[in-house]
């Protein structure tokens with residue numbers, strides 16, 4: 001079997017790369033180890049930016065619901081920032097439907113899809129890339145796109161490293177609930193909730209209401225390897241979080257935990273996201289907002305960017321690392337500084353957040369800036385000094401008003 005490009009992993013990164021490559025007439029194979037439709041541990045929240053950039057998501061009916069506001073609590077829950085908007089704050093998807101929908105769009109554009117096949121190895125030589133499926137089948141191509149998630153086999157086999165030294169953990173459950181009950185608790189505006197540093201966790205808790213589901217989870221930044229002794233187990237935190245949400249009447253009292261699932265998230269990009277005949281996208285490359293855990297946006301963006309560079313490399317017959325480095329230059333110039341700042345902030349997570357939430361709760365303008373950053377409409381890197389000045393101003397105002 002021979003293709004121009006083989007994409008390993010059919011999550012948002014892989015299917016997006018497959019769609020854009022196939023549209024350019026590139027002979028593309030998209031392979032995934034799972035049988036589709038498959039679910040993926042996720043909150044399923046999308047930024048407004050991803051909707052703007054990939055309009056076909058809405059046109060193809062892949063969105064489950066929209067949220068028009070949120071309430072974000074400080075660790076003590078003494079302070080909260082509430083925002084409500086007339087425009088969409090976040091879109092919600094069910095990953096099983098969303099990911100399969102993206103795969104179907106790639107197939108409609110001409111990609112070949114092979115599911116239920118685990119890629120065990122890749123071999124790069126001067127004239128081709130070879131992937132090896134578990135059952136012993138080999139597939140040749142010019143370039144391999146590694147979109148195989150946080151524990152990427154492609155990254156490892158291409159010598160690009162892994163995320164084992166630094167990753168976050170999240171646990172969650174998506175509860176089917178009647179839409180009338182969701183209307184009652186979260187209104188038709190589907191207000192989302194966030195609890196910073198919930199129950200002392202170095203992370204946060206989220207409640208994402210959807211059309212007929214509520215997705216509730218907690219995420220922490222400390223990797224398992226570095227977890228200090230005596231810290232509460234994340235599943236225990238989750239159970240206590242559900243109890244607390246019931247006590248505060250944020251969720252219905254009869255909601256029952258059935259099947260908590262968990263997964264890892266990368267913390268920061270790998271040092272290098274390309275090699276001879278190889279490009280890494282999405283979680284495999286570590287492209288994620290490690291402060292919020294939001295990675296679908298970066299997965300789709302990187303898949304689309306990779307498709308552009310790979311198409312060019314094939315046309316020019318330059319599939320070497322030197323040419324493919326263009327991909328990394330593009331994503332770095334677009335958002336490396338933002339990702340670095342998110343990553344640095346996540347390591348400090350919780351420090352000073354009580355104060356920040358208190359100050360922001362009293363100032364709509366600052367709350368709006370934070371919201372625009374979370375929606376992907378503003379770059380945190382470009383706004384950091386303005387935000388800092390605003391927080392200093394609010395702190396002084398608070399001090400003199402006492």
Ligand SMILES: Cc1cc2nc3c(=O)[nH]c(=O)nc-3n(C[C@H](O)[C@H](O)[C@H](O)COP(=O)(O)OP(=O)(O)OC[C@H]3O[C@@H](n4cnc5c(N)ncnc54)[C@H](O)[C@@H]3O)c2cc1C
Nearest residue numbers: 009011012013033042043044045119149170282283295296
């Ligand atoms: C609990 C949790 C909550 C999250 N919530 C959000 C959220 O609300 N919003 C958001 O934007 N992001 C969220 N994220 C992050 C988001 O899920 C990821 O960033 C996103 O899925 C990355 O997409 P991807 O295509 O790079 O990888 P994935 O979606 O992980 O897809 C990788 C694919 O590769 C396949 N694969 C892996 N290895 C192989 C192999 N050897 N051979 C063949 N196939 C292989 C897998 O089966 C999988 O289908 C969350 C993550 C977690 C864990």
